[in-house]
Structures are given as structure tokens and as C-alpha cells.
Amino acid sequence: MKTKAGFVAIVGAPNAGKSTLLNQLLGEKLSIVTRKAQTTRIRVLGLITEGDTQIGLIDTPGLFQPKSKLERAMVRAAWDSLEGADLVLLIVDAAARQPDAKVEAIMQELAQRKQKATLVLNKVDKxxxxxxxxxxxxLSATGMFDEIFMISALTGDGVEKLKAKLLGAMPAGAWHYPEDQLTDVSERLLAAEVTREQLLEQLHDELPYEAAVLPEAWEERKDGSVMIRQTIVVMKVGHRAMVLGKNGARIKEIGSAARAELTAQFGRTVHLFLDVKVDERWQEMGEYYRVFGIETK
Structure with a gap:
């Protein structure tokens, strides 16, 4: 059988709906989604294999003007994802009605790179x-886009048409991954991201997004279950108190919700244990970035 294979980079401003689109295209939840901007930190590769075609969908951190070392690393990772991509999707929040400064800056960078893209106007249901x-x-008048799609990544409206375009656009070539593989992200890192999602959801207004969740231990048990230990890292003592909650109530809620989702995701019992520590300088330390698979320079 002659096969086709390629990579599609999904870029856009924070909260444009990149991760929601990835999950919708895959038909499975892979990237975490929260109300908080800049939720996606790691490069997430989701795989679609249909018929003779395999697509590697690269979900990237949102593109914005970075201020901290962490933000610079995230934005650099997003732009690096364009290298080797066969197709670039620029996701724009259509509900905003006008491209804001972040979208305009992304378009300018794409133009400087002479990078053609497919425009995806998301949230058309709003x-x-x-x-x-x-x-x-x-946006069409800029001449930057080979095609424009109007979708709702949340409801799935228009997504199948976009998916058909992606499948048809992949070049001839051998598949890069086994047919049944969904991602190249490790289960340890996916589990940490699920916990971080619950952390951001439950402490949306109180906790800055700078908190991190680090995988510490993963133990396979004889009964088929898995024991996972993770450490939540925050930058201030006050943030640690928020995460713990009164008499440890908040961290129990975060752990319970994350455990339930991980059990459903992995299809087996998950024993999740969480610790919280304060490290004011974690964003400046390379070992943390290596855990996330982010390159620092």
C-alpha cells in the first residue's frame, strides 16, 4: 500500500482554541484545556492514522510577547514547531471580531518567514x-492564506471538513509511527498535565499560571494498577497554602478529580499522590525545562 505522512503545526494566540481543536480532530482528549490563557506549555504531538494517511498534529504553546524565561522558551518552542511542518494552521478566535495585536504579530512573523498557512477561524458558534x-x-485580503475554514472546535462544527483537507494535503511517504499510536508524549508527562489542568481549573482566579507539576515516580503494580507521585511547584509560600487549602481540603479535591480522569484515560486504577513545594526560582532552572521537553538557550 502506498502511504502518505506529514506534520501539521497548529499555531495561534493564547486561548484561540488550539488544544480544543487538537482534541476534536483526534476524537480523544490529549491536550489539557482550561479557561486560563497560556495553558499549553509543552509541545504535544497527536497522531491521526486513517486509510493510507498518517498526520502528526503539533499543538504548540500560544504565541505572545514573552517576558519571563519560561515564556521565552514556550514561544520559541512554538515557532520551532514550524520547521519540518508540511502545513501550518493559524487558529484565530473569530468571536473577537477583529485580529488583535497578538494575531497581527503572529501574521507579521509568518510573513517574514515567507510561511504560507491555512487560516482557521474558530468559535464561530459565538x-x-x-x-x-x-x-x-x-484576513483573506492579506494573501497569506491558501484556504480559510470556519469552525467551532468546541462543538465540532466544520472540523470534519478541515480534517479532510489535512488528510488530502499530506505528501507521499512512510508512516513515522505505529498505526495505533496516539501521541509521542509519555504517560508520565500526560499524567502531570492532567493534574496541572485540575490545578488551574480549581484555582483559576487565585493561582498564577506559573505553577508546575513534576512527575516524580511511576510504579506498575501486580494488580494492573499504577502508583503515580507528583510534585506541584509554586513560587510563593502563600500559593502553597492556596493549593493545600484548609486542612488539606483543596489538594484532596485536585487529586481526586485528576485521579478520576487518569483512571478513565488509562483504563485502569490510578493511585495518585501529590506533594507541594515552594521554589521561587524554578523558572530559571534548566532541570525543570528538561522535564517538560522545552529547550532553553
Whole structure:
């Protein structure tokens, strides 16, 4: 059988819906999704294998003007994902009605790189058609996009049409991964991301996004279950108190919710143990970045 294979980089501003789109395309939850901007930190590769075609979908951190070392590493990882990509999807939040400064900066960078892209206007379920057309015409007039799709990554509207375009655009070549593989991200790191998702969801307004979840131990047990130990790292003593909650109530809630999702995701019993520590300088230390698979320079 002649096969096709390629990679698609999904880029866009924070909260444009990149991770939601990845999950919708895969039909499975792989990237974490929260209300908080800049949730995605690691490069997540999701794999679609249908018929004779395999697509590697690369979900990237949101593109914005970085300030900290962590943010610079995240943005650099996102731009690096374009190298070797056969197709680039620029996801734009259509509900915003006008491209903001972040979207314009991304488009300028794409233009400087002479990078053609496919434009995906997301969240069309939140805007009336007559409001959407001016935005479509404005972005189309730039001449940067080979095609424009209007979708709702949340509801799935328009996603199958986009998926068909991706499958048809992949070049001839051998598959890079086994047919039944969903991602190249380790289960240890995926589990840490699930816990971080619960951390951000339950402490959305109180806790800065700078908190990290580190995988510490993974033990396979004879009964088929798995024991996972993770450490939540925060930058201030006050943040640690928030995560723990009164008499440890909050961290128990975070652990319970993460444990339930991991059990469903892995299809077996998960024993999850969480610790919380304070490290004011964790964002400046290379060992943390290596855990996330982020390169520092």
C-alpha cells in the first residue's frame, strides 16, 4: 500500500482554541484545556492514522510577547514547531471580531518567514454570520492564506471538513509511527498535565499560571494498577497554602478529580499522590525545562 505522512503545526494566540481543536480532530482528549490563557506549555504531538494517511498534529504553546524565561522558551518552542511542518494552521478566535495585536504579530512573523498557512477561524458558534464576514474578508485580503475554514472546535462544527483537507494535503511517504499510536508524549508527562489542568481549573482566579507539576515516580503494580507521585511547584509560600487549602481540603479535591480522569484515560486504577513545594526560582532552572521537553538557550 502506498502511504502518505506529514506534520501539521497548529499555531495561534493564547486561548484561540488550539488544544480544543487538537482534541476534536483526534476524537480523544490529549491536550489539557482550561479557561486560563497560556495553558499549553509543552509541545504535544497527536497522531491521526486513517486509510493510507498518517498526520502528526503539533499543538504548540500560544504565541505572545514573552517576558519571563519560561515564556521565552514556550514561544520559541512554538515557532520551532514550524520547521519540518508540511502545513501550518493559524487558529484565530473569530468571536473577537477583529485580529488583535497578538494575531497581527503572529501574521507579521509568518510573513517574514515567507510561511504560507491555512487560516482557521474558530468559535464561530459565538458570532453571527454577518459579523464574521468582515473579519474573513480582512484576513483573506492579506494573501497569506491558501484556504480559510470556519469552525467551532468546541462543538465540532466544520472540523470534519478541515480534517479532510489535512488528510488530502499530506505528501507521499512512510508512516513515522505505529498505526495505533496516539501521541509521542509519555504517560508520565500526560499524567502531570492532567493534574496541572485540575490545578488551574480549581484555582483559576487565585493561582498564577506559573505553577508546575513534576512527575516524580511511576510504579506498575501486580494488580494492573499504577502508583503515580507528583510534585506541584509554586513560587510563593502563600500559593502553597492556596493549593493545600484548609486542612488539606483543596489538594484532596485536585487529586481526586485528576485521579478520576487518569483512571478513565488509562483504563485502569490510578493511585495518585501529590506533594507541594515552594521554589521561587524554578523558572530559571534548566532541570525543570528538561522535564517538560522545552529547550532553553
Amino acid at each position: 458570532i453571527r454570520v454577518e459579523k464574521l464576514l468582515p473579519l474573513t474578508e480582512q
